[in-house]
Amino acid sequence: MTSKIKIHHESEVMVITVDNPPINAGSIEVRQGLLDAIAELESHAELKAAIIIGAGSTFIAGSDMKEFSQPLAEPHLPKVIAAIENCPKPVVAALHGAALGGGFELTLACDARIALVGSIIGLPEVTLGIIPGAGGTQRLPRLIGIEKSIELICAGARLKVDEALKLGIIDQVVKSDLLANAIALAKSMVGSKKRIRDISTPISTDQSIQAATQKALKAGKNRPQVQAAIDMICNAQALPIDEGLALEREAFQNLRVSTEARALRHQFFAERKLFKALSGNDVKAQPVNQVAVIGAGTMGSGIAIACLSAGYSVLLLDQSEAALASGVKKLQQFYASRLSNGKMSQEKVNEILQHFSHSSDWAAIASADLIIEAVFEDIDVKHEVFQKIEAHANQNALLASNTSYLDIDAIAARTRNPSRVFGLHFFSPAQVMKLLEIVRCKATSPAAIATSLSFAKRLGKMPVISGNTFGFIGNRIYAAYRRQCEFMLEEGAYPEQIDKALEEYGFAMGPFAVADMSGLDIAWGMRKSQSATRNPEHRYVTIPDTLCRLGRFGRKSGAGYYQYLEGTKFGAVDPLVTQLIDRDSVEKGIVRREFTSQEIVHRVLMSMINEAAHVMSEKVASVSSDCDIALVNGYGFPRWRGGPVFIAGEMGQETLDAELKKLAVVSGAGFVQANTTLLFKDHAEG
Structure with missing residues (x-):
């Protein structure tokens, strides 16, 4: 056996234990060890059957993803599976924790599957740009049919074993004593084999498959x-x-080396890095049981929902009784909808709401361990709120500001203990969006950061740690992207053309559709606050300001970059906006020209990469892949493209710098070409 596989005998049954912590990934050592174990099983006449089980907290929760970026080393998983199927003695898979990807495919080679209650199974390969490559697409349909297999495999779904039992994927589910029950099952099968490969696939109609x-x-x-x-x-x-099986393996190998699969693996490894500060840090997170959210608007109520759904006790506070009532109503409506669509039981909703309270009395926050301010985006308003928080909060409570742009150091500086102040930038809707920017201030304590990471993990968020700078990581890169799109408006493109090009590339929405949805007046207010410090020599596009002066604030006003007619879902091209853009070009002496979709996308990507390089050079982010996490999870960047930093890596530094030099020329005064070196020093798979 290899060091990753342990065997012992329980009377006439061989127990094969996979011991490759933390998730028992199916590495080359695991595969070789399993092959050796099956060979030993066959060679010992006194052994009548075998069990494959995982050590620790899981079965085999996937393959070793790092191997996928290299030529796969022998023995490949299909060889292990063939050995199990060809072995004349029955082999039983005993599942606990998770059996995912290659781990689940391995169980499908076995003659029976027994699982501990609460375990999960699944084939998530499609979410990584590949397909199951060791028989998953051939054996699973033989158990559950074509249609259900398409549903589960194409979604990368994870099934609880009680559901898998109903479908016939799992043979038995037990509440305890997994090993003892697996041994009993194996003994009952001595002298027989029950291979899935020998089952005929249920016949499905062309219509149902379609x-x-x-x-x-x-x-x-x-x-x-x-x-x-x-x-x-x-x-x-x-x-x-x-x-x-042969065709599946060929398709798997072709997809494995594709750019899209590399991009998705980049995202996978980038996400794994997010919580490394927790595992490798001696600083302990403070316990958080009760969270107080200040401000019952859309963002505040969304944050409250996110915290409640994660199991925290939550207090929602607002000094305005009307605003508080509205926030409470939004929260209640959210859980009512979860109940009505079957996503939560009445018991679960009741349990969650038992931990919810609301008040307009500041004294109510005294018992909170974490207080999150989510009031209007105005520095004076936030100063006033933090004064009240400090007057009533527990001295050990951590204090967070949910702000998109404001200087959190300025907020912390006016508190008595700035070490407990930091930023938690949620994205709307807060109960849905995965991204959470944790903003470290100059005085923020390591314990506060550790606690915020632990808090984010419990919420199921993707936390990126940002330095305190205007726009943090995400909004800063997005601002550079939007600015480049505005430049192209002046030069010859139109909103609908730019939006279409970027949506076809994979963005969830184009920048002008996004601006109309969020409201043009919000960014206008920010630009006006910066007007006094803006360098008049720098290129500045006035088109969005002109729209705002005309009262065109987007969807909420019925018009922005697009027209929104009553009863229509999407905005329509407005000739007035086209005329306004043409006139702006004439007034600035810009000769308009044609743009291709490829050029639009290229300029957007180059501008994002350039700003990501600035973010790294200025130490706003400490890991370059955090920029990709932010753009994918908060700004609709297509996950399968990897993100700006991944794209930079694919280009190489010499080519990238040459393209950024061209971008600097067309962008004009104010554009600063970044030093891209740090983008190439950090790789998500490293």
């Missing part, structure tokens, strides 16, 4: 791995299993 296909492609944004998965799954009905 319906499942269309649904999966729509949900999967027509990505190539989704289509490949569907094709392979359909082969389980159309072809002998060995032909289907």
Whole structure:
């Protein structure tokens, strides 16, 4: 055996234990060890059956992802699976924790599957730009049919074992004594084999397959791995299993080395880095049980919902009784909708709401461990709120400001203990959006940062730690992106053309549609506050200011960059905006020209990369891949593209710097070409 595989005998049953912490990833050592164990099982006549089980808290929760970026080393997983299937003695998979990806495919090679209650199974490969490559698309359909396999595999879904039991994927679920029950099951199977490969795939109609296909492609944004998965799954009905397995492996290998798969692996490893400060830090997080949210507006009520759903006790406070009532109503409506659509039981909703309270009395925050201010984006208002917080809060409570742009150091400086002050920049809607920027101030204590990371993890957020600078990480890069799009408006493009090009590239929405949705007046107010310090020699696009002066604030006013007619879902091109843009170009002496979609996308990407390099050079972010996490999880950047930093890495520094030099020329005064070196020093897979 290898060091990752342990074996012992329980009478006539071999117990094969995978011991590759922390998740028992299916590495080369694990694969080789399993092959050796199966060979030993076959060679000992006194051994009649075997069990494969995981050490620690899980079965095999996936493959070693680092191997996917290199030529895969022998033995490959299909060889291990073939050995299990060809072994004349029955092999039982005993699952606890998670059996995912290759780990789940391994169980499908076994003659039976027994699981501890609460375990999960799944084939998440599609979410990483690939497909199951060790028989998942051929064996699962033989158990549950083509349509259900398309649904589960194309979504990368994770199933609880009680549901898997109903579908016939799992043979038995036990509440305790997994090993003892698995041994009993193995003994009951001595002398027989029950291979999934020998089962015929249930016949499905063309219509039902087409319906499942269309649904999966729509949900999967027509990505190539989704289509490949569907094709392979359909082969389980159309072809002998060995032909289907060969085609699946070929498709898997081709997708594995694609740019899209590399981009998704980049995101995977970047996300794994987010909580390293917790695992490798001696500083302990403070316990947080009760959270107070100050401000019952859209953001405050959303933050309250996010905290309640994570199991915290939550107090929502607002001095305005009307605002408080509105916030409480939004919160109640949220849980009522979860109940009505079956996503929560009445018991769960009741349990959550038992931990919710609301008040307009500042004294109510005295018992809170964490207080999050989410009031109007005005520095004077926030100073006033923090004064009241300090007057009533527990001296050990941590104090966070939910601000998008304001100087949190300035807020902290007016408090008696600035070490407990930091930023928690949620994104709207706060109960949905994954991104959470944790803003470290000059005096913020390491314990406060550790606590905020632990808090974010419990909320299920993607936390990036940012220095305190205007716009932090996400809004700063987004501002550079939006500014470049405004430059292109002056030069010859129109809002609908730019939005269309970026949406076709994969952005959730184009920048002008986003501006109309969020409200043009918000950014206008910010620009006006900065007008006194703006360098008059720097290029500045006045088009959005002109729209605001005309009362065109976006959807809420019925017009912005687009017209919003009553009863319509999307904005329509407005000739008035086209005329306004043309006139602006004439007044500035700019000769308008045609833009291609490729040029629009390229300039946007280059501007984002350039700003990400500034963010790194100025130590606003400490890990360059955090920029990609922010853009993907908070700004609609297509996950399968990896993010600006990933794209920079694919280009190489010499090519990138040459392109940024061209961008500096077309962008004009005010554009500063960044030093890109730090973008290439940090790689998410390192």
